Amino acid sequence: MGDETDGDTGTGKGRTSPDAAPGQKDVLRTLRLAAIEHHKRQNRSEAAALYAKYLNQRPEDATIWTNLGVLMRQTGQREQALDFQQRAHRLRPDLWIVRNNLANSLGDFGRHGEAADLFRGLLKERPEDSEAVWNLGRCLRSMGRYEAAVRVLKAGLEAHPRKAQIRLQLALTQLAAGDLAEGFRNYEVRFETGEVPPPKIDLPLWDGEPLHGKSLLVVQEQGLGDSLLCARFLPGLREQGARVHVVCRPPVRRLFAGAALADGVSTKLPDLEGFDAWAPMFDLPRHHFARRADIPKPAVFAVPQQSLERADSLVRPHDGALRIGVVWSGSVTYKANHLRSFGHEAFLPLADIPGVRLFSLYKGPLLEAYRKDGSSALIIDASGEDADLADCAATISRMHLVITADTAVAHLAASLGTEVWCLLHWDPFWLYGHTAENTPWYPRMRLFRQRRPMDWDEVFDRVRGEVEDWTRGALG
Missing domain, CATH: 3.40.50 (Rossmann fold)
Structure with a gap:
C-alpha cells in the first residue's frame, strides 16, 4: 500500500543527536547509514539488526522507527510493524512519512477509518500526491463506502490521468459495487501497475470485434x-x-x-x-x-472418470456420514493470503458433531503442520496427493457440503453445483462485496463474513451452529 522508507542522512530533530560526542556522533551516523543501505538493498536481516542497534542508542529517532516498521511489514511481521509505526508517530506526528506508514499499518488490521483520516490529512498537505488518493479510495472501499470511494478516485483520476493505480482502485471499487461494465473497462489498466505481468503474445489483441469465422x-x-x-x-x-x-x-x-x-x-x-x-x-x-448485463452461469467442467473412481474409493468407508470438505488456506505465495486464511485447527470442533466426517481438500506446504499434529485423524487427507484440480473436483462431487476460505476450491465447488460455504475476511475479493450473504456469480454459494477484522473465532462459532442445524435437517 505504498510504504516509504526515509533515507535522509541529516542530523535534524529525531535523528542523530547534535549533542553527542564527536566520535560517537560519527559512529551513530555510520550505523544509521549502514542500516538504511542494507534496507535499500533488501538485506533485511542485516538491516533489522542495525536498526535495532542504532535505536538502542537513539530511541528518539522517529524516522528509523518508521523505517523499521516498514521492514517488519515487508517481512510479514505486521503486529511489530504497527507497534513501531505508532512509536514513530508518538515521537513525530508532524512527519508526512510517519503518518503515511502508520496509515498503511492500521489498514492491515482493518482500522480503515483511522487510516482514512490520516490519508485525508496527507492530501490536505500535498494535494498532488496520487498515492494518498488511491490509498484513501482503497480505505473507503474496504469500509464498504463505495460511492465515497468512487468520488475520491474519479477526482483523483481527473487530476492524475496517467496514474494506473488510481484507475485500478476505481475498477475494484466499481466491481465490488456491481458496476460491472465500468469496472471491467477500468480493470484493463491492471497490466500497467506492475502487479500483474502482461503476457507477451505476437498477435493482435482482441478488441471486442465480431468473432464469426475467427x-x-x-x-x-x-x-x-x-x-x-x-x-x-x-x-x-x-x-x-x-x-x-x-x-x-x-x-x-x-x-x-x-x-x-x-x-x-x-x-x-x-x-x-x-x-x-x-x-x-x-x-x-x-x-x-x-x-449485455447478465452474468453467465458458472462453467460446466469435465471431471475425468478415473478421478471419480479414485474419489469413490476414498469416501466408500464413510458412506453413511455427512461428508464435509474443508480448506483453510489458499496459495501461500499470494500476498494477501494471511488475511483470507486461518489454521486447520479451526475446523476440528466440527469433527465432534455426530454424523459428520471431514475431508481436507487442501494441497500445499501447510499440510506438514496438519499431518504433524494428528489432525489428519479427524480430517481425512483427501487432496494431498491430487494430481490436479480435476482430482479435487471429483472429491468435491462426493461431498455433501464444502466449507472453505476464499480459494480456487470455492470457485470449483460452486461451479460443480455442490453446496459451498465461503468464509471471508473483512475486506474480501471484489466478487463478494462487503455485506451480502451470497453472490450473483455463484447462486449456490453462501458467504460467512468476519464481523470484526481478524476475528475468525466468531465466524467459526456461527459456522458450527449452522453445521449443527444443517446436520439435524439432513439426518431428519
Whole structure:
C-alpha cells in the first residue's frame, strides 16, 4: 500500500543527536547509514539488526522507527510493524512519512477509518500526491463506502490521468459495487501497475470485434480461481462463431480439456499460425459486459472418470456420514493470503458433531503442520496427493457440503453445483462485496463474513451452529 522508507542522512530533530560526542556522533551516523543501505538493498536481516542497534542508542529517532516498521511489514511481521509505526508517530506526528506508514499499518488490521483520516490529512498537505488518493479510495472501499470511494478516485483520476493505480482502485471499487461494465473497462489498466505481468503474445489483441469465422487465443493471466471464474465466458465466444484455444496452467487443464469450453486447450503457447487475435482471460468479462448485463452461469467442467473412481474409493468407508470438505488456506505465495486464511485447527470442533466426517481438500506446504499434529485423524487427507484440480473436483462431487476460505476450491465447488460455504475476511475479493450473504456469480454459494477484522473465532462459532442445524435437517 505504498510504504516509504526515509533515507535522509541529516542530523535534524529525531535523528542523530547534535549533542553527542564527536566520535560517537560519527559512529551513530555510520550505523544509521549502514542500516538504511542494507534496507535499500533488501538485506533485511542485516538491516533489522542495525536498526535495532542504532535505536538502542537513539530511541528518539522517529524516522528509523518508521523505517523499521516498514521492514517488519515487508517481512510479514505486521503486529511489530504497527507497534513501531505508532512509536514513530508518538515521537513525530508532524512527519508526512510517519503518518503515511502508520496509515498503511492500521489498514492491515482493518482500522480503515483511522487510516482514512490520516490519508485525508496527507492530501490536505500535498494535494498532488496520487498515492494518498488511491490509498484513501482503497480505505473507503474496504469500509464498504463505495460511492465515497468512487468520488475520491474519479477526482483523483481527473487530476492524475496517467496514474494506473488510481484507475485500478476505481475498477475494484466499481466491481465490488456491481458496476460491472465500468469496472471491467477500468480493470484493463491492471497490466500497467506492475502487479500483474502482461503476457507477451505476437498477435493482435482482441478488441471486442465480431468473432464469426475467427480464431481466438485466450491466455490465463492470474490465479487458478480467477481462471475458473472467467471460464464461464468461453462458451459465449464459440456461440459467436469463433474457434477458441485456451492456454491455462496445468492444475486446470483436464477440467477445461474435457468440457465444451474451447476447441483446444494447452498449458503452453501453441503455434500462433492461424490465429487472428488473442485475449487475456480477464478481458473476456470486459467485452461481455460492454454488450449485455447478465452474468453467465458458472462453467460446466469435465471431471475425468478415473478421478471419480479414485474419489469413490476414498469416501466408500464413510458412506453413511455427512461428508464435509474443508480448506483453510489458499496459495501461500499470494500476498494477501494471511488475511483470507486461518489454521486447520479451526475446523476440528466440527469433527465432534455426530454424523459428520471431514475431508481436507487442501494441497500445499501447510499440510506438514496438519499431518504433524494428528489432525489428519479427524480430517481425512483427501487432496494431498491430487494430481490436479480435476482430482479435487471429483472429491468435491462426493461431498455433501464444502466449507472453505476464499480459494480456487470455492470457485470449483460452486461451479460443480455442490453446496459451498465461503468464509471471508473483512475486506474480501471484489466478487463478494462487503455485506451480502451470497453472490450473483455463484447462486449456490453462501458467504460467512468476519464481523470484526481478524476475528475468525466468531465466524467459526456461527459456522458450527449452522453445521449443527444443517446436520439435524439432513439426518431428519
